[in-house]
Amino acid sequence: MARYLFGRIVSALLVVWLVVTLTFFLMHAIPGGPFSSEKILPPAIMENINQRYHLNDPLANQYLDYLKNIAHFNFGPTFRYEGRTVNDLFREGLPKTIALGLVATVLALVGGTMMGIIAALKQNKAPDYIATFLATIGVSVPSFVLATFLQYFVGFKTHWFPPIGWGEAKNLVLPALALSAYPIAQITRLTRSSMLDVLNQDYIRTAKSKGLPGYIIVLRHALRNALIPVVTFMGPFFAYILTGNFVVEYVFNIPGIGQFFVTSIGNRDYPVIMGTTILFATLLVTFNLLVDIAYTVVDPRIKLTGRKGA
Amino acid sequence: MQQLHHLLEVDNLSTSFFTYAGEVRAVSGVSFYIDEGEALGIVGESGCGKSVTVQSVMRLIPSPPGKIVSGQIRFLGQDLVKLPEKQMTTIRGKSMGMIFQDPMTSLNPVLTIGRQMTEVLQRHEGLGKQEAMDRAEKYLEMVGIPNCKRRLKQYPHEFSGGMRQRVMIAMALLCNPKLLIADEPTTALDVTIQAQILELMKDLKQKINTSIILITHDLGVVAGLCSRIIVMYGGKIVESGTVQDIYKSPQHPYTWGLLKSVPRLDALSRTKLVPIHGTPPDLLKPPVGCGFTARCAHAMKICAEQPPGITEINPGHQVACWLLHPDAPKSTFDEKGRVG
């Protein structure tokens, strides 16, 4: 167990280091440097800027400096947010991004598994068709379209929920819906198919042969087995919640990390792009590690060696 | 009122599976009975309908696509075919227990053995947690599992195949059912383990007065445990009788074939094992006449045209074969496998 964890942490650090390196060199491979896309600045000012951001140092030095800073959780200054560092943006944005992400996560997990179970139990009946239909819509509409529709048709037209902004609980409703639509759809499909699969297993027949009532068979015998594949989906799920924030925060004008990121792409604000990528990669690698540990809780056959028992 | 004497009486049972290709008549017109304390063997090759028969009795046919099309299953004075599912759940596990072919997949992987055993007792006998645990421990001990107390806290994957089948047996017997159905309980196990499980079942049969239906494709397995045998082929019963009847004076060519394909220690060393050639009939398109015609060395024209009626050789020994018709040429079972 300890050995396994150690190995996993080392490889997680390796992944983060690779992402840092990749991001750094990609961003420095862009011809012309970070300020070139703007209107042409006088050479003196250009020189000044390069000096200030150490853009004239040899690449290897810049890289080592960057690594050193990252190790101290210092992501450097921003180019476009005057006088603010990337860390400032993170400090401001991260709580909002996490709050929204948490609400969407709960919504997706609860909503998705419930819909999936109901669909499986009522296979080929109305509830199944409705759940499958909603799930199909959820994976067919791009999130920015869905977010815009929710914002416009629900937010602006009905005024049930505020279409924009941040601060109150009701501000969270539409963004959380937009953010969770896709994972709800995926979890519904996943739960449904794995539930159907489990219901055909021999041990369910055994449970029936013991005379257990239907609800006990579903809740005690089928559900836990059916949720194992859903736990597998947790890695991609968190990835989606994080990256989905790019769109949702931008559309609903929530000053979270996602909005800063999209704005920075438009502005070619490289330190923010690099910082966000690294931050998200780190968060995800951590999540994935937690998911693997969660496995062992759900499925007693798996010991933390990464292998399934007989 | 003769039915009352039998514990279970299956009358003209037909079960079909409705697949995309059409109706598969897995079991058609099967009738048999079992008395209290008796052990009955149902023998036949894979796909002959023996599992579907007992799963119909337990009402465990997956539906859709499966359905009991006609017939009666009388058990303890009730017709199980007509019983609502809710009442059926009070019979399953309590009055009827079942063990399955593959112990590796028949236990729930995410629940401890103790949990899976005690839930039966909590459900049917309303026992408290501790009482149920004690009973479970007693039964595990009875089926020969050492360290029962510790074992109850373990998960199925911590048990070997033979041990899991023992657990299944203990679990099926927890409520002292009137009838235990064992669906090929030894097929998935190693030969040595098979013998142990059979020995255990023989032992248990003497200890607790439970009727047993043992399903197997191996005639060798039934002899030690059962008093009567039913031979099934193509969803129908082709021959039934006591162990003596079936072993000493088999009448149906399929039974002959089965007997000749079982290795025997007591037979002459020159005796060859003779396989039954061909494959069972496609039950999607059941043959008009006798299902065995195409594989039968003694087949006559009539066999392909009309299904044979049942002939009673002596009380309890019934055969469905045209060879027993008075006009038919005489064919007898011959150890060397030649037509007599």
Next chain:
Amino acid sequence: MSISVESFSPLQQGLKAEGINRPSTTLWQDAWRRFRKNPLAMGGLTVLALIILFALFGPFFSQFDYKTNNLMATNQYPNWIHPFGTDELGRDILTRSMFGARISLLIGFGSVAINLTIGIFYGGISGYKGSWLDNFMQRIVDIIFSIPDLLYVILLMVTFGPGLRNIFIVLGLVNWVPMARIVRGQILTLREQEFVLAARTLGADTKRILIKHLLPNSIGQIIIVAALQIPAAIFMEAFLSFIGLGVQAPMVSLGSMASDGRMNIPSYPYSLIFPAAMIALLMLAFNFVGDGLRDAFDPKMRK
């Protein structure tokens, strides 16, 4: 019941018992039969065919083109001349949808063709060669896999700059990973199966085993993944358009139309609704076809 004595004469029969009553079907026939019986999949296939026809030939029947502004006819609601209306620059949305669908489909099929090639080679080599090479190659895949592809795509697009060609390159560079995994997984499981062993004992060489036995048996899975990756690529392009890294005007894709239409929604919602509906229709069609293929090739998955 009277039966003639003649009925009891021996029946002349050959090896009829070995005969099989039902017609035998090959993998492909069987898959196609199941696919055809699946109304959603067939519906998806039909819609897909219609959209492809619409994208390929639609522009020839249109009097408008996709890039000429007509400031006399901006933001028109759907009418006889412009069935989908016009956008804020007076361009016919129907015609733009056709061209947009062209580009989106091109991105979908094109990028999948690229990652299919990389993925089959990578996964095939990794799975078939096994041992340390497999280990090494899988470590690389694991590392790439642990970070969402969206982040790579954004980083690479920022580096290379927006535009159709770069979208191809980037999607191709990133999306081969799941394909390689599937191919390797297929090869690994199949390699252990008896028929491959049987082929080997019969003296078939590696190339023959790969081509005759492994490829046909894993092709089903590969097609399924490809069918589901095409809509994913179209989706990704839409997202890239949204963050300003998609195809550049005047070129138009469904994603860039939707993204432009978004800004315009308070004054004229149709400029978002039509391209969004086209994207959703494409997604639905591809997903139904993909699910149908999965059910058709692997009935075990269905239940």
